[in-house]
Amino acid sequence: MNKQEYMYNLFEALRPFDEDVRNEIISDYEEHFADGLACGKTEEQIVEELGPIDELISELKDLKGKKKKGFDFDSMDISKAADNLVKGIAGLVGSFAGTVTKGAEKMGESFSEGVDGFADSFTKTVTNAAEKVYNKGSEFAKDISDSYKATRNTESDTTDATTDEANGSSDDCTEIVVEGDCANIYVTASPDNVARINYANHGTANQQLAYAFECYQKGATLYGTAKRKSFGITNFFKTLTSPRIDLTVEVPRDFKAVTFKTASGEIKITGISARKAVISDVSGSIDMRSCGFETLKINNISGHVTVDGVNSDDIVAETISGGINVAAAVAGLRTVTTSGRINILTRNAEKVDAATVSGSIDMKLDGCSGISANVSSVSGRIDLACGESVVRGTKSGKFTLGNGSTAVKASSVSGSISVEGR
Amino acid sequence: MNAQFKKGALELCVLTMLADKDRYGYELTDEISARMEIATGTLYLVLKRLKDDNLVTTYLQESENGPARKYYHLSDEGRKYQEDLKKEWVQFVKAIDEIIGGRYE
Numbered sequence: 250m251n252k253q254e255y256m257y258n259l260f261e262a263l264r265p266f267d268e269d270v271r272n273e274i275i276s277d278y279e280e281h282f283a284d285g286l287a288c289g290k291t292e293e294q295i296v297e298e299l300g301p302i303d304e305l306i307s308e309l310k311d312l313k314g315k316k317k318k319g320f321d322f323d324s325m326d327i328s329k330a331a332d333n334l335v336k337g338i339a340g341l342v343g344s345f346a347g348t349v350t351k352g353a354e355k356m357g358e359s360f361s362e363g364v365d366g367f368a369d370s371f372t373k374t375v376t377n378a379a380e381k382v383y384n385k386g387s388e389f390a391k392d393i394s395d396s397y398k399a400t401r402n403t404e405s406d407t408t409d410a411t412t413d414e415a416n417g418s419s420d421d422c423t424e425i426v427v428e429g430d431c432a433n434i435y436v437t438a439s440p441d442n443v444a445r446i447n448y449a450n451h452g453t454a455n456q457q458l459a460y461a462f463e464c465y466q467k468g469a470t471l472y473g474t475a476k477r478k479s480f481g482i483t484n485f486f487k488t489l490t491s492p493r494i495d496l497t498v499e500v501p502r503d504f505k506a507v508t509f510k511t512a513s514g515e516i517k518i519t520g521i522s523a524r525k526a527v528i529s530d531v532s533g534s535i536d537m538r539s540c541g542f543e544t545l546k547i548n549n550i551s552g553h554v555t556v557d558g559v560n561s562d563d564i565v566a567e568t569i570s571g572g573i574n575v576a577a578a579v580a581g582l583r584t585v586t587t588s589g590r591i592n593i594l595t596r597n598a599e600k601v602d603a604a605t606v607s608g609s610i611d612m613k614l615d616g617c618s619g620i621s622a623n624v625s626s627v628s629g630r631i632d633l634a635c636g637e638s639v640v641r642g643t644k645s646g647k648f649t650l651g652n653g654s655t656a657v658k659a660s661s662v663s664g665s666i667s668v669e670g671r
Numbered sequence: 672m673n674a675q676f677k678k679g680a681l682e683l684c685v686l687t688m689l690a691d692k693d694r695y696g697y698e699l700t701d702e703i704s705a706r707m708e709i710a711t712g713t714l715y716l717v718l719k720r721l722k723d724d725n726l727v728t729t730y731l732q733e734s735e736n737g738p739a740r741k742y743y744h745l746s747d748e749g750r751k752y753q754e755d756l757k758k759e760w761v762q763f764v765k766a767i768d769e770i771i772g773g774r775y776e
Contacts, residue, residue: 277696280740285698300710308716567761628731628739 252282252292256588258531262302276663279607290375304530413450413457417464418443423505424470427498431491432475438521439499446473452492602658609664617670619651626661635670681717683760686753689745726752
């Protein structure tokens, strides 16, 4: 086990305990890792020496009966992040079970030659797999616009023996929702304002059979999902090697809303603009470049988050185990991680929040004429600067630099904090 | 190792190591784990308990690399406790020695 995994497990195991106890132990362990690594030990060696987390927890329980009766994690941003993690996982499992069930129903309907228009058309589309079916703006589309609309193009395996491909598109949707279990999601701007979702499963024949891609439109929203064909959540946790699945998405300009979710895979988004964007991953990196939004929400659990060259009124980026890098023109920014560094470069920001348990925070605020800072670090050094005003080597507190126009909140347990307005 | 026995023994080790100078976590845990097989993680709980009982105090100090280190300092109360504990320990070990070291063989 490496440090990241160990610290993540520790963090989880400490959840029932008081916040100050949790923070103290996490910070002690972080320090221990830093010193151990500096002495030339490997992360694995240090993990081995620190010993089983169970043992620590059972001794901690004996310590003073400090264990809380209930769960009350709402007192701090970090705690909320942890809470969100559980909700996120529960939601993920829930929604996964939901979509699988829905998917199963839909498939059942489709293949049993159901009587409604969608099922009928869908069956035709699937059975005429070799035939490319486009029906943008066709009568078909109008007929079923109240229920489902899908354009699906399933290419026969003979064209490409190693990849299972499928795709869907729409020229009149204003929202897009793409979800994958173990898919990488790559998003770029559409050159012709048609929204497209391409599915490519690079796995073995069996792995290709185990996954289904569905693409349909409901109202103004185009949905694309790549999910395992399993019924019930237990299959979700079975260890089975996942194939590489790529979902390549093209988004028209000035879209209303985009949602991209995957459980394990990277998400890369370049050059799109939308009013609202929701990006979520469980295990994998999230990388966004040259995009424009009104609101952007990023949720990751284990992986880095990079936001580079993005314009947005509001950005929230959260991860549990991973660093966060944000370079953005943003009015309100909030970043939360448990184990990782936070680097922030903003232009004309009004409000910037950053919280981490074990990692340092570095903020550079361009176009900033003053800072109202509320900063705290348990064991790290804090430096603040804005023009002529400088505060160095402080521990925690509230400070006003210049005209105090940008509200900065930064907290770390074991990392240093540096904030520079310029 | 028996939990109670271990608890007292580790406490004494830590307190004794702090008697001559202040030390930080890794220094203490590394030294002790080099001599006996224990999960170093639990040593941090020993330190925490000592701190909660006001036998040691802590303060932060910058380190050349990495985050600031938490240093442990033996309080007056801790110093007295260490002396008492040491006496008890020596008597205890002596008694055990007498038993296992021949008299009852």
